[in-house]
Amino acid sequence: MKYALLIYKAGSSRDLLSSEAMKQAGDALEAKIRALPNVSGVVRLRGIEAATTVRVDEGRTLLTDGPFVDSKEFLGGLFLLDVANLDEATAIAARLQEHDPSGLAIEVRPVVE
Amino acid sequence: MLEDVFRNEWGRVLAALVGLLGDIELAEEAAQDAFATAAERWPRDGSPDNPTAWLIATARNRAIDRIRRERNLAAKTEQLRWAMVNTSEETMDETTTFPDERLELIFTCCHPALALDARVALTLRTLGGLSTEEIARGFLVPFETMSKRLTRAKHKIRDAGIPFAVPPDHLLPERLEAVLAVVYLIFNEGWSSGRVDLATEAIRLGRALTELMPDESETLALLALMLLNDSRRAARFRDGELVLLDDQDRSLWNEQQIGEARVLLQRALALQGGGPYVVQAAIADLHLEEPRDWHEIALLYGVLGRLTGSPVVELNRAIAIAETDGPEAALDVLDQLALDDYRYVHSTRADLLRRLGRNADARLAYARALELTQTDPERRFLEGRLSELRPSSPTDWDDFWTYTLNELKESLERDSRGNE
Numbered sequence A: 001m002k003y004a005l006l007i008y009k010a011g012s013s014r015d016l017l018s019s020e021a022m023k024q025a026g027d028a029l030e031a032k033i034r035a036l037p038n039v040s041g042v043v044r045l046r047g048i049e050a051a052t053t054v055r056v057d058e059g060r061t062l063l064t065d066g067p068f069v070d071s072k073e074f075l076g077g078l079f080l081l082d083v084a085n086l087d088e089a090t091a092i093a094a095r096l097q098e099h100d101p102s103g104l105a106i107e108v109r110p111v112v113e
Numbered sequence B: 001m002l003e004d005v006f007r008n009e010w011g012r013v014l015a016a017l018v019g020l021l022g023d024i025e026l027a028e029e030a031a032q033d034a035f036a037t038a039a040e041r042w043p044r045d046g047s048p049d050n051p052t053a054w055l056i057a058t059a060r061n062r063a064i065d066r067i068r069r070e071r072n073l074a075a076k077t078e079q080l081r082w083a084m085v086n087t088s089e090e091t092m093d094e095t096t097t098f099p100d101e102r103l104e105l106i107f108t109c110c111h112p113a114l115a116l117d118a119r120v121a122l123t124l125r126t127l128g129g130l131s132t133e134e135i136a137r138g139f140l141v142p143f144e145t146m147s148k149r150l151t152r153a154k155h156k157i158r159d160a161g162i163p164f165a166v167p168p169d170h171l172l173p174e175r176l177e178a179v180l181a182v183v184y185l186i187f188n189e190g191w192s193s194g195r196v197d198l199a200t201e202a203i204r205l206g207r208a209l210t211e212l213m214p215d216e217s218e219t220l221a222l223l224a225l226m227l228l229n230d231s232r233r234a235a236r237f238r239d240g241e242l243v244l245l246d247d248q249d250r251s252l253w254n255e256q257q258i259g260e261a262r263v264l265l266q267r268a269l270a271l272q273g274g275g276p277y278v279v280q281a282a283i284a285d286l287h288l289e290e291p292r293d294w295h296e297i298a299l300l301y302g303v304l305g306r307l308t309g310s311p312v313v314e315l316n317r318a319i320a321i322a323e324t325d326g327p328e329a330a331l332d333v334l335d336q337l338a339l340d341d342y343r344y345v346h347s348t349r350a351d352l353l354r355r356l357g358r359n360a361d362a363r364l365a366y367a368r369a370l371e372l373t374q375t376d377p378e379r380r381f382l383e384g385r386l387s388e389l390r391p392s393s394p395t396d397w398d399d400f401w402t403y404t405l406n407e408l409k410e411s412l413e414r415d416s417r418g419n420e
Helices: A011-016 A019-034 A086-096 B002-021 B024-045 B051-069 B074-086 B102-109 B116-126 B132-138 B143-160 B172-193 B196-212 B217-230 B255-270 B276-287 B294-308 B311-325 B327-335 B343-355 B359-372 B376-388 B397-416
Strands: A002-010 A039-044 A052-057 A060-065 A073-082 A104-110
Touching: A002 A086, A019 A039, A019 A073, A019 A086, A086 A104, A104 B143, B002 B024, B002 B051, B002 B102, B002 B116, B024 B051, B024 B143, B102 B116, B102 B172, B102 B196, B116 B132, B116 B143, B116 B172, B132 B143, B132 B196, B172 B196, B172 B217, B196 B217, B217 B255, B217 B276, B255 B276, B276 B294, B294 B311, B311 B327, B311 B343, B327 B343, B343 B359, B359 B376
Parallel strands: none
Antiparallel strands: A002 A073, A002 A104, A039 A073, A052 A060
């Protein structure tokens, strides 16, 4: 089955880490993801301060500065994973978080095929 | 009669069908078809030699027919692919051998990616063979709510790719714990509410598990624990009022069940089992002895406390200490506990104070316990204590049982929060 693994980061732990440490943690995570078999579409996102949300209301386009969902956690990146079942996907999601100081949570979502 | 056969066969048949068809919903429909056919034919033509295989084969063939008929429907193509990969084109009959896949099914139904209440309901539906209606009644929720809960769980299993398999060795201990917790919750739900059916169901599930995993000490011990507590069912209530263990009419205890439980516990101990269910079963067993060995009980609560880190266990150790070292020593232990919302802390404290002759303090503690009480028999019981301050047994194993339920439920709900 194909799963999208959505990597969320907690805003609070982001504040605790220096931006350099954040970047290093992100690089290390990306390297780990790229080293996995059966991975595709690895995407790393810039921070929510760079986000713009687009809505169309009665033909009028409305742009809002910031993410659609404003919360303490934000989506930091995602990738696609092709494995046999949910247990394999969650095991990988757990392994990726070992020794990661940035306070991650990974949401595992099956992809419509 | 036929109904009994059906209840006993349901789990086996459904599990085999999930294995063959790869989808719980489809398997359930097919099983229902086959059972309906059996209900019609068996009384007329006689039961087949191998009822389980007959039911599985009939259900499987029906399901394949149904999928073929609906071949053009996009939703069914995936299921057809599954069914065809897993079963040959040939028609199966009652001479075909089907492996017992109930273990795979229970691990699927108790998967931690499902919400706790869904795991409980699904296990009762699939392994226990209870109808949605019966489960709804058991948990006092509307039929619609239970039906939705079950459907959502079945869809999550299918859509999220929750495996239909016994977990690999490195996952097995924690997954087994999750399975046992579900069975234990079902038992406790029946126990604390006095709704007998759920306790009986849990024991049936426990028996199935010991059959499927005869060498798991915790599985054996859980069944022993349930049997020991259930053996006192008839003695626990008198005219709708709760009767404490020491006041129970021992002639009403089910000696045969106690004997069976003791054999199970011995087997668990022979397997070098030292997990929380083994310790709890050993404690439950000690509580049935007369006189009770409070030193041993206090010791085992100490062991259990270290295994679980539970303040509720510590409360019960305090109760045992009251017996060996006196109420004063027990109050010292109680004072260390951060459990102000548990009514049993207050009823225990009240009892200890009463025994020390501090009646005014005791009344305050009973009043606080009453404030926190949720069920009517308990309320009447505490009111009786409050009005009389009557001397009686200081403790009750039954109480522990109820605390543990609340605690387990809360911890599991914490764990599975976010699944909703």
